[in-house]
Amino acid sequence: MKAGLAFLVLGYVLSQFYRAFLAVLAPVLGAEIGATPEDLARASGLWFAAFALMQIPVGWALDTIGPRLTASVLFAVGGAGGAAVFALAQDPETLQIAMALIGIGCSPVLMASYYIFARVYPPAMFATLAGVTVGVSSLGNIASALPMAVAIDAFGWRETVMAMAVLTLGIALGMALLVQDPAKPEGEPKGSLLDILRIPGLWPILAMMLVCYAPAAGIRGLWVAPFLTDIHGATLAQIGTVTLLMGLAMAAGSLTYAPLDRLLGTRKWVVLGGNLVVAICCLTFWMAPMAPYGMAILLVTMTGLFGASYAVVIAHGRSFLPGHLTGRGVTLLNLFGMGGAGVMQFASGPYFARLSASHAPPQAFGTLFGVFGAAVLLGCAVYIFSRDRAD
Secondary structure, eight states, rough: HHHHHHHHHHHHHHHHOOOOOOOOHHHHHHHHHOOOOOHHHHHHHHHHHHHHHHHHHHHHHHHHHHHHHHHHHHIIIIIHHHHHHHHOOSSHHHHHHHHHHHHHHHHHHHHHHHHHHHHSSSSSGHHHHHHHHHHHHHHHHHHTHHHHHHHHHHHHHHHHHHHHHHHHHHHHHHHHOOOOOOOOOOOOOOOHHHHHHHHGGGGHHHHHHHHHHHHHHHIIIIIIHHHHHHHHOOOOOHHHHHHHHHHHHHHEEEEEEEEHHHHHSSSSSHHHHHHHHHHHHHHHHHHHHTTHHHEEEEOOOOHHHHHHOOHHHHHHHHHSGGGGGGHHHHHHHHHHHHHHHHHHHHHHHHHHHHHHHHHHHHHHHHHHHHHHHHHHHHHHHHHSSSSSOOO
8 A cells, every 4th residue: 555655645746846947947848849827827717627627537536446547547647747748749739638637647646645645544644645745746846946946957848848748657557556545344335426516514624625735836837937036037947946946835834734733723723824924925926016026035935835734624624524425525636726826827927917018027026916915814704714624
C-alpha cells in the first residue's frame, strides 16, 4: 500500500507541476508561437475545467473500479499524452488542447490517494495525511518555478516538456504495478451523487471549496509572471525566483495546515482564519496597486502560504460523508475546488483584457487581484454558517 501511495504522490507532484508551469513558460511561448496572456489564461482554465469535469466519473470509478486502474490509465493516456502534444505544439490552440488532456490525466491521482486514506486509515488522520500529501506534492509547484526556468535555458522548452511526458508515463506504469485497491466491506450499501447533495452540512463547505484555491492557483499558475514583467520589469530568472518562493510558501502552508485541526480541535476556524488573510492580501493589491517590489513579493508569498487550506476543507467535507460514498463525495468536493479555480482562470483572461483597455497596468492587475480577494470573502461569508466537525 505504501509503495502504491508513493507513486500516487509522485503523480500529484506532476499534477502540481503542470497546473503551474505556464507562469514560467509564458515569455517563451509568447515569443515562439505567439501565445498571449489571454491564450494562456484559456489554456490554464481548460486544465482546471477538464480536471473538474472529470471528478464525477472519477468518483464513480474509484467506488466501482478502484484507484489502481482509474489513476494509472488516465495518467498515462491523458497526462503523458497531453504533455507530448504540448511539446509539439505550433500554435496556442494546440497548447489549449494539450492542457485539457493533461487536466484529464491528472484528475484522479489526488482523489485516489484520498480514497485510500479514507478507506484504510483512522478518520482522525485524514486531514493530516491529506495535507502532508499536498505539501509534499508541492515539490511539483516548486519544480515548475526556477528549476523549470533553468531547464528551459539549458535544453529548450520543447525538450523539457517532452522529458516530463516520458517521466509521466513512467510514474503511470508504477501506479499500475504497485497501487493496491482497498477492500470493501461485504454488503456495503449503494448510493449516488444525489445522496451526497442531500447532506445539508456539505453546502457551506462546497461554497468554501469553490473559492479557497482560486487565488493561489490563479496568481501562482498564471498571473504572477505578467504582473512582475509589466509592473516591475522582471527577468525570467527573477520570475523563476518569485514563483519558487510562492511555491515554497504553498508547500509550507499545506504542511502547516495539516495537523492544525487536531491541535486546535477545529477545522472551521482554521480554514476561515487562513482564507481571511488571503482575502486581505489580494485586496491590498487593489488598494495599493503601486506597491514596491518587495511588498508585492511578500503579498504573493502570503497568498500562497495562507491559501493552502485545500486539504483541510476537503477533510471538513469528508467528515459528513458515509463510507460507501467516499469516492464520489471527495471528488465532488474536488470538483468544486478545481472548478472554481478553472472558472476564475477562464474569466480572468477576458476580464484583464477589458481592464487593460481602460486602466494603466498597475490598476489593471490590482483590480484583477482584488476580485480574487472579493471572491474569497464571499466564500467566507457562506462558510461561516457551516457546522464545525473534527473526527
